[in-house]
Amino acid sequence: SQTIHQWPATLVQPVGSPLSLECTVEGTSNPNLYWYRQAAGRGLQLLFYSVGIGQISSEVPQNLSASRPQDRQFILSSKKLLLSDSGFYLCAWSLDPKGEKLFFGSGTQLSVL
Amino acid sequence: GENVEQHPSTLSVQEGDSAVIKCTYSDSASNYFPWYKQELGKGPQLIIDIRSNVGEKKDQRIAVTLNKTAKHFSLHITETQPEDSAVYFCASGGSSGSRLTFGEGTQLTVNP
Numbered sequence: 001s002q003t004i005h006q007w008p009a010t011l012v013q014p015v016g017s018p019l020s021l022e023c024t025v026e027g028t029s030n031p032n033l034y035w036y037r038q039a040a041g042r043g044l045q046l047l048f049y050s051v052g053i054g055q056i057s058s059e060v061p062q063n064l065s066a067s068r069p070q071d072r073q074f075i076l077s078s079k080k081l082l083l084s085d086s087g088f089y090l091c092a093w094s095l096d097p098k099g100e101k102l103f104f105g106s107g108t109q110l111s112v113l
Numbered sequence: 114g115e116n117v118e119q120h121p122s123t124l125s126v127q128e129g130d131s132a133v134i135k136c137t138y139s140d141s142a143s144n145y146f147p148w149y150k151q152e153l154g155k156g157p158q159l160i161i162d163i164r165s166n167v168g169e170k171k172d173q174r175i176a177v178t179l180n181k182t183a184k185h186f187s188l189h190i191t192e193t194q195p196e197d198s199a200v201y202f203c204a205s206g207g208s209s210g211s212r213l214t215f216g217e218g219t220q221l222t223v224n225p
Binding site for chain 2: 006034041042043044046049059090092098099100101102103104105106107109
């Protein structure tokens with residue numbers, strides 16, 4: 001069966017520090033991968049998606065970037081965190097290129113202080 | 114782009130009662146409507162979905178209805194239980210070139 005791993009579960013970082021969140025998927029090949037952000041009490045905002053290795057599409061211009069160095073690995077990064085980057089970050093995968101039937105990881109709660 | 118509105122933002126019911134959450138969408142080309150359940154500190158989990166060629170779909174105590182003409186769809190939970198307490202998200206998608214657009218979520222609380 002397929003599983004998705006996301007770490008760390010919680011992270012507290014000072015403003016201006018770098019960020020690296022990692023997500024890996026097991027049990028499937030060539031998944032479509034997604035990074036979402038969820039602000040407190042709000043819905044899910046799509047940040048990036050990838051349909052293959054090295055292919056990244058950005059939905060919202062911001063202080064973050066994403067990379068896909070391997071088929072089942074998706075990384076969210078920032079060179080310098082802002083206070084507004086705080087939130088709950090979710091990685092997800094789907095076999096459908098339109099992002100239907102998403103399977104989410106357990107999320108990373110990021111607090112930028 | 115697509116806009117999804119979800120109501121209510123919070124809903125409190127007594128155990129055994131029914132709960133209804135409603136969503137409206139703006140893109141008439143959308144044809145896929147999933148519902149996700151998010152428990153505290155976890156990622157959302159798909160609980161039921163419906164496509165535009167179907168008006169209603171049921172899975173045990175949960176059902177989803179779709180009105181394409183009015184562009185709204187609803188989640189119905191019957192015989193609610195405390196473990197149904199969670200945040201529920203609707204979403205809309207399936208139109209060409211677009212990804213899922215999520216509603217803002219509904220915090221459902223089922224009181225024992």
